[in-house]
Amino acid sequence: MAGVGSDSGASAETTYRSARVPLLLPTWLMIGVFLVLPVALMAVYSFLTKEMRGGVIWDFSLAAYDQFFVHRGLFGDEPPTLEWTYISVFGRSIIQAAIATVLCLLIGFPTAWFIATRPPETRGVWLFLVTVPYWVNLLIRTVSLRFLIRENGPLNDALMGAGVISEPLALINTDFAVQLGLFYSYLPFMVLPIYAAVERYNFTWSEAAADLYATRWVTLREIVLPIVRPGIVAGCLLVFIPSLGAFLAPNLLGGAKNFMIGSLIEEQFKKSLGNWPFGAAVSMILMSLVLILLMIYARSAARQEAR
């Protein structure tokens, strides 16, 4: 906006032009040295030879990726076939993260819609209630959930006391517990972008549809969902990506069977048992997956904008 006159308004936007480099230097240095460089080093590490007691020997090797993808039998003398052990860990993680995302969407969309259609005075309070858990320590939330749903925990006590069930539900250490944990961890990430999209939605579209005898649900499916889709897609990504690499929920709520990528990576860096190049390779594969997802998202968002 040109307040005092377009001339001075424009120059305020360039007040710090001469100080640009010193202002940005700390950001470049911190993120460049302590994130970009480490990720590059991690890429290098994934092509090195493992040292038996943790750490690496500086010899080029494809052993880490070979271990991930290729099966050569117990003694390494069988003809190479595709190794399923680690791919299935990825597959399971993707399924778990996808189910958690769908759960978040099923609960998050109606919640976001409901909040966005409240009168402005109460909207803030509802939004506040949904965001508070996001500010609470994730570890504490996960531990609390574990406490609540464990075999002789308060949930089972209450349900048995009320006569709903006669045997305690075996919730803990199941796939469902992990999905519930992921859902619980990242639900606010689903609600907030959808809320932002619904808040911008022009309800006269819905009225027009209603005037043409569309039912509520037809209107929702045919009119609302396509329009608020960018918010939904953003919410799904914000839930799916952290769920994929999650460590706490699978570790504290799932048993040994519900191993996910996060635990697979973490295990490689435990003192003497680990395999650093392999851990680096698994991290590279996870990061590549996430970056591919983000690129697809950025492209489709750009295309949407162009339209």
Add this chain to the structure above:
Amino acid sequence: MALRSVRHYPGFLAVTVLCLVVLYAPLVVVTAYSFNDSPSITTWGGLSLRWYVDVFTGPEAPRFRAAAWNSLSIAFLAATIATGIATAAALAMLRAGKFKGRSLTFALINLPLMVPEIVIAVATLIFFTMIGFTTGYLTILIAHITFCIPFAYLPIAARLQGIDGSYEAAARDLYATRAQSFFLVLLPLMAPGVVSGYLLAFIISLDDFIITNFVKGAGMETLPTAIFGSVKQGIKPNIMAISTLMLAVSILFVTLSYFINRKGR
């Protein structure tokens, strides 16, 4: 009437309530059980503050006190430094015109949000090991500053974007130097964004488990890593008391942030 009905979907209120119940039930239950007098977590033995006393004076108290000190001092330093860096970056991104590398810098600022946390943890550990840095307080602090930058940046930049350039132009017309117009005009206007960014960075630092767990080194604990270590042997009542205390801190912070944002608007 029509306006109201197109906004209304039957069952959405029920889902919202369900959503809130799911979000709050575990927290409410743990808070309630932290006041349980019984040493067993399964039976209710009446109200008591004994586990809070235990947190501060019990056998594990020194360990928790050291961990709490590490957590709070790291969160304070990391949030302060990250907020400073992010404020400078926001000025350069929004008040320095267009320049080459602007979108690259924007991607760089947001990089900690895009790379999965566990990957940052692995990369940071490898980096510090390779340059021969002893893992400990300093490595945790450096890692925290790095991933706090985007969390501090987003509210600050959002706020700065909404401030009209005419305020600074007016200050300059009245012969204020650039430093004067920043500290006396722009910074007070930016304050709600800066405070929000600071609070968010503080909470994010306090919250972090996975990166800290990788770069902390032996013998060094923050509250989350200490709690995680205890919980692996089973949830004890004193853990619930600590959790409730941390819950109170979080709620204090989010309430502060909420009111600051409302005032800023």
